[in-house]
Amino acid sequence: MSEQLERIEKYLSGQMESAEKLDFENELQRDPKLKSAFDQFKVIHDALEVEVEDNLRNQLIELASRNKPLNQRRNWRLPYALALAASVLILLVAGTWWYLGKSLNDPALYAANEYVEYTRTNLRAEEPNRSYSDVFDFLNRQDSAAAIARLQQRINASPDDTEARFLLADLLYRSGKWQEAGALFLQITQGKSVLWGEKAAWNYLVLAQQNIWNQDAEDILKSILSNTNHSYHPKALKLEKIRQ
Template identity: 25%
Template sequence: MDESKHFNMEQIESYLSGDMPSEEKLRFEANLESDTKLSELLHIYRTIDAEMHNTEKYSSREADLRNTLQQLNAVYFKSEVPVIQMSSRKQWYRAVMSAAAVFVLMLAGYSLFFKSSSNTSALADRYVKENLLHLSLTMDGAKDSLQQGIAAYNKKAYAQAIQLFEAVYKAHPDNSDAIKYAGITYLVTKAYTKALACFDELAAKKELFSNPGMFLKAVTLLQRDLQGDKEQAEQLLQQVVNEKSDGSKEAARWLKK
């Protein structure tokens, strides 16, 4: 029996938001490891959410998107499925994922409407949406302040999360995860100056075997998007590629756009 059928969209939303009970979360993650279809479904969900975020960001193009969705509906669904409306993001991606032609619709829609926004800023925006809105708890499950901060972050209790992360870092300046998570929290709450300070401090920790500080600083600059930010971010991305540090694959791909 296909185990992925036991998980519905509400459960995926609950998992991504951090609201899923711990026992159910462990069961869900165990299935992610063994069930390719479930893993792909989770990836689709994140991707669609990111694309819809970009659609809202570039809302002036919504009329064009409506027209093309109508055309795609006629071509791929033979008028058997009602035209997808744009009034609700949640309705949109649930309708898409329930359709047999989900991949065709996603790829066609992306190619037609987001090609012009495929630059480093848009890619950074997608990266945040797909990778930084949920933090993974460590495998040991310890209930320390860092874990509590992660749990608060996943529930979008960002003020509580930042207090916990900063308290951990103040007590343990060698805890690179604490400063990284503090920076990420500032990033997603658009406190860009504080995020940059955290990632500068993280990047300065040369003793770390794995250090995403420079890459995350570039992401933050692209998100802030003030004058000169994009140029500085691209310089950092090139440095990430040259040094083959964390984020080098994404950096190389973004620089080609």
């Protein structure tokens, strides 16, 4: 949940790159719960901007009219803006608590909120010399199909490129091709990479929980639960508790 809130804030503040922004907008269309949370945060974000603007304007008016009677309009405008912002804040808090409550009790929603995305800041201790700038060039041009095709070419040429497989699975997931993404994540869990294998194992559970829970998912969940050193052991414990 915290990761989704950070993404909403990043989007509203205009700090997302074009490819990430497009992916987030597509996800908003696919996930009505995320869209609902986004709409509520946007309301408070816009309301606070109005409040700040009004405060600055009122301060300028006060400075300009220091030796004149205070403008009556200013006397009621600030309290009105503050009351409006407070009302919106109450609605936002109530909505956020509802959304958090849903995520804590709905396995599919909890899993969706905890999906592990590929980012350029991922550790590359196992494959430090590989670069995916060509793939990101396509993504920056909002050409996901070309990026996916390029990754498939790279994997065919270098079957041991586990990071490319994870990135491809992530792009397929974002494109709505969950079955193909799940198959790739499952392949990665059966490979030698611990770093990407753990991420892929958790993401396979995420996809299975949102679609059809199967024996592979059951085996992966049991494996993670039995390994306290697994990076996603705490999340697996929470998922198991919600599923009961």
